[in-house]
Amino acid sequence: MKAFQFVELQKPAELREVKVPEPGPGQVLIKIGGAGACHSDLHILEAPTGALSFSLPFTLGHENAGWVEELGSGATGFAVGDAVLVYGPWGCGSCSNCRVGMENYCENPGQSKPGGLGRDGGMANYMLVPSTRFLLPLGTLDPREAAPLTDAALTSYHAVKRSIQLLGPGSTAVVIGAGGLGQMAIQVLKALSAAATVVAVDTSPAKLETAKLMGADETLLSGADAVQRVKEITRGQGANVVLDMVGVTPTLEMAVQISRVLGHVTIVGIGGGALPVNFHSPAKECSVASPYWGSIPELMEVISLAQAGKIKMLVEQFPLERASEAYHLLHDGMIQGRAVIVPNG
Known part of the structure; x- marks a missing residue:
């Protein structure tokens, strides 16, 4: 064969x-x-x-x-x-x-x-x-x-499920990277927590269009404007859950910028980026994890x-x-x- x-x-x-x-x-x-x-x-x-x-x-x-x-x-x-x-x-x-x-x-x-x-x-x-x-x-x-x-589905499901207790009414989840994993994460978020606002961030307008079809409530082109918009959506608090499906240094930096106190940053992508952690960053008691499969x-x-x-x-x-x-x-x-x-x- x-x-x-x-x-x-x-x-x-x-x-x-x-x-x-x-x-x-x-x-x-x-x-x-x-x-x-x-x-x-x-x-x-x-x-x-x-x-x-x-x-x-x-x-x-x-x-x-x-x-x-x-x-x-x-x-x-x-x-x-x-x-x-x-x-x-x-x-x-x-x-x-x-x-x-x-x-x-x-x-x-x-x-x-x-x-x-x-x-x-x-x-x-x-x-x-x-x-x-x-x-x-x-x-x-x-x-x-x-x-x-x-x-693609199981990895996304596992990543979302670890944070499901944070995704009640009024909560926000941000998915960074709207490729295959990100598209699945959006659907899982909507299936497990319909009350949460789901925001997709990507560098590709085409992938953001697909993310919208998958159920994302808002789609944002990556950059400073996206960070500001997430802050607006969350009334200055930051997102309850941030799923980085890319894992390069710029996306991890964005994840930290839009995280909130007692929130979750979950690194799914294996892009090889590094996330500095100290007393001041990420937000206080924000959990950072890199789940596997x-x-x-x-x-x-x-x-x-x-x-x-x-x-x-x-x-x-x-x-x-x-x-x-x-x-x-x-x-x-x-x-x-x-x-x-x-x-x-």
Whole structure:
């Protein structure tokens, strides 16, 4: 079969011929419907020598959905042909966090290598999943459309949920960055806290138009005027919750400027920026956190929201042969929602 693989540091990924994996005891072979292309993949592909602990090569694609193709001996709970979503963070399964479904915070990180981020992922016709505990039923959702639920939606959902207690009537949430993650965060905010005012900030007018369609109450072009407008909306207090989906130094500086006392600044984007913290900044008792992915129970909730039509990712599909093109477009900011590779048509 063909697989789109990361082969050499600081080199473009390439399409290669590999063997179809055979599921061993407890394992599952998935026929891939869709595999999302994520900005974190670009950070990995462009990482300097020595910055990664991954063994190369491996197949990209850590947002995956498809159909059960074959069950290894002892693998139960699913049948061949079932449409499934693949939970991304693969933990040890035995530590206290894994036991409650928080494999994203596995206490044995040496055993935690997700498919597409160190192990072979879903940008191939088939993908090997180590356990059925990483599979969730999709019901009537199309795997080619649903793949981004496993990261873009789950990561946004987890980030919003940590602050949900702050988002009552009269509250304000600001989403910095209206790309794929930001668009999903806006929808999650509206689904979980309809009473909050949601403000989207971006450098792209086109992405702000999309943010408005996703439910943002106000959209602002990034800059000093945006900071001033947030202050006006919040009567000088600042936003209750600021979600930085970009994570570069200028967006983090903006996040601090528009945060409020007892608020939350959540850094979701992995742009590599730095946020100075001292007695005077951010605002007093403003919590700053950088969450990672989300839990299995949260992914179940995300699927429920998608099945109810409360959240939906804008998806642009690419055949496996055009995976490289999809990443070039992603790099240049030309994907409005999420690029999804569809290896099986």
